[in-house]
Amino acid sequence: MPESQIVFENIIKTFGEAVAVEKMSFSIEQGEFLAIMGSSGCGKTTTLRMLAGLEIPSEGEIRLNGERINELAPAKRNTPLVWQSLALFPFLTVLENVEFGLKMHGIEKTERRERALKWLDRMEIGEFAERSIDQLSGGQRQRVALARALVTEPPVLLLDEPLSALDANLVVRMQGVLSKLQKELGITFVYVTHSQSEAFAMADRVVIMSKGLIEQIGTPQQVFREPATRFVAEFVGSNNIISGKVSSKHSDVHRTDLFQGVPYTVDTDLGEVVISSGELDLGATVELVISSDRMDISFDPSDLENQFPCKLVSEEFVGSIVTLLVETENGMELKIQKQHKDIENIQLQTGQALWVSWERKSAYIIPGR
Amino acid sequence: MRADKLIRWFLWGYLGLVFLFIFAPIVTSIIFSFNSDRFPTIPLGSFTWKWYQTIYNDPDVWDAAKTSVIVALSTSCLATFIGFCTAYTDFRYQFKGKNSYLVLALLPPTIPLIILALAMLAWFSKIGLSGQVWSIVIAHTVLCAPFAMAVIRLRLQQMDPDLESAAWNLGASEWSAMRYVIVPFAMPAIVSSMCLTMAVSFDEFAVAWFVSGLNKTIPVIILEILQGNIDPQINAIGTFVFVTSITLVILAQLIFMLRTPGSASNA
Structure with missing residues (x-):
């Protein structure tokens, strides 16, 4: 060659x-x-x-x-x-x-x-x-x-x-x-x-x-x-990065999960987070990268996984995209990006209590050193 | 309002006085160069070209003028070349002792002229070069190169340092980059420096008087005539020298201030 x-x-x-x-x-x-x-x-x-x-x-x-x-x-x-x-x-x-x-x-x-x-x-x-x-x-x-x-x-x-x-x-x-x-x-x-x-x-x-x-x-x-x-x-912009430690591997693997990896629970500053990943060692340090456009907010909790209470800190409007900055109970700041057209009818106020959540497959895993 | 006007008039008057202070002696000399009386007294006599005719017909003055022109031209070329090289070194290279190098290069004009002239005379007689036209040229080059360097350095400082690299990047050798980029960019400063050093050399008396020997320059012959007797042709020569120098200096200034494309405007 x-x-x-x-x-x-x-x-x-x-x-x-x-x-x-x-x-x-x-x-x-x-x-x-x-x-x-x-x-x-x-x-x-x-x-x-x-x-x-x-x-x-x-x-x-x-x-x-x-x-x-x-x-x-x-x-x-x-x-x-x-x-x-x-x-x-x-x-x-x-x-x-x-x-x-x-x-x-x-x-x-x-x-x-x-x-x-x-x-x-x-x-x-x-x-x-x-x-x-x-x-x-x-x-x-x-x-x-x-x-x-x-x-x-x-x-x-x-x-x-x-x-x-x-x-x-x-x-x-x-x-x-x-x-x-x-x-x-x-x-x-x-x-x-x-x-x-x-x-x-x-x-x-x-x-x-x-x-x-x-x-x-x-x-x-x-x-x-x-x-x-x-x-x-x-560096590449609007990611939320959460560090944690792999604490357990789920045994209740559904058939569909097999295509997306194995579910693990990770202990983070936020609490327990479920991820879906390739093989990981228990006790290993990992970084979870969750793009801000893959996070969701809601007014009330539901039965979704990876859902945490938070408070709206600020709302930044840049054309068609709106960036919401929220703070969780333990003081971690998270960025959430939404299309402006999707949330323009929702009344949001600074300081308002919200719930932030994301799907387990939205987190990209960087193995720790 | 009124007070403002008063201040304005006062400032204009002040400015006038300053200029009077600076130029009165020269203007007097120019006026008396056209005066028919032998002694500079008032009231003036009649208008005359007599003194200009006298110097025109004096072969000594012609010789001195010729020497002065040769010396001034050679000096301006040599000094500008050396000044350009020094300024370019400063622009292009970083090296240990660069500041000392620059200080040394700028030193000659700070030495009292008499000291410099004596040293030159002693040195030239040691190496068997005294009393020649070339000894004046060398001495004047030493004196003028720092001025040339200062002017050209100022211009090179305005240059985007990427320009030279850009020329190499487009296929220019070091010499081509010098010829097609550095020199054209510095050209206004080079011409300006040539005018300026020519003027300095043309005016310079002390060093020329010491090292010139029999090759008198204009300022030297002025002193000789002056020592002989009171003669209004001095005023005529003086006017000639003044007009030449001031023309060169103004020219230098104008050329340097020509809108320098690309330096300030597209910053």
Whole structure:
């Protein structure tokens, strides 16, 4: 089997005492849209810069198409980067900016003009060719940066938080542009971001990093529904995480339960919680991850399992989704997300007594260390 | 309302006085350069070009002017080149002792000119280089390079540090990045620095007087004429020097302040 297009093998990068990237191994397939995600300082940008040749790994090996590129000069890689600051050349026109890469690769004038104009048209900014950069809006500059990076028809495009300076609605539009572009060109995109929505909207696979380590690699669905670690569960947004200890295995296994796993009881700060899981050791520590959209509230208790009394702390309305924050009797805060249309007719007041519940299969189990 | 107006008038008057204080001597010199009387007295005599004709016909003044121009041009190129290199080192690299490096690079203008001039003279005679045009050029370069560096450094500080990396990333070698990105970006500062160092060199007297030998520059010949007798052609030469310098300095300022695309505006 041929090797993946890009391979990171045991990569370590240190700056003096500080460790930016700690023993990292992963690979990227040709034509894949890979997002590297993490909070600032997690090493995601350093990873991207090593791929571009702007940083040299302290240890390990990076291979591009099977060849070691650790020390290869950035100019010899053809791995253009779309910068967070865009880094457009302010003393050149839009057209000259786009031509720059071709000029550096020794393409003669008429051809490079033609190719640059073609890319400007493709990015729908052909009419601005002769303008200077500071006459353009943020979104237009973004398109110039993309055209400049793609004009040499590289096998890999690197993007470092390219949309972080744009307005929310423009971000969504540019996501569409990027996704479409990547599919049409069939080239590899490596996209660094701190934004979950950007990563999930576009990426085939997501790498979650924290403190120089990879926490999880997987599809957006996997990362969202089956977080590998507590960090991932917290990072990818609206999860409730409850720690506990497995106390007993149920003997009354129904036939239907067999398909969903074995029911266990877990002792948590809330009390006894029933879960459904693969084999677990009795007495093992586990983290229960319950997505906030899989929790329910009611005014009165019923005979549901995993039901606990609580008090409404706050209600946050963000468009079609409402996030309710409740506090249980022992002081644990839980988040519950509901569609606004589902609860708009219910009168909720802060401080109101409610019951929170969830189905046993809604809890995703992370085995404790 | 009334009080505001009063303060305004007072401030305008104050400003006028300051400018009068600064420029009165020069203006006087310019006025007397067109005065027909030999001695600078009031009332003025009639208008005349006589003193300008005198210096125009004086081969010594021409020689001095030629020397000054050669020295100023060479100095401005050399000093700007050295200043650019120093400023770029500061922009690009982090190293131990960088602060000392910068302080050393900025030191020459803080040394009293006479001391610097004496040291230069002693040094040049040791290495057999005294009394040549080149010795003035070298001495002036030492004096001017820090100004060049300060101006260019200011410009490079406005540059997005990603620009250079972006050039490499797009396939530019280190030299191409220098040629197509760093130098074009710094160009306003480079031209401005050339004007400024040219003006400094053109005006400079003390060092030139010590190391010039027989190759007198304009300021040196002014002193020589002055020592001989009272002669209004001094005013004429003075006016010429003043106009040249002030033009260069204003030019430097204008070029540097040309709207610098991409620095402030798209921050």
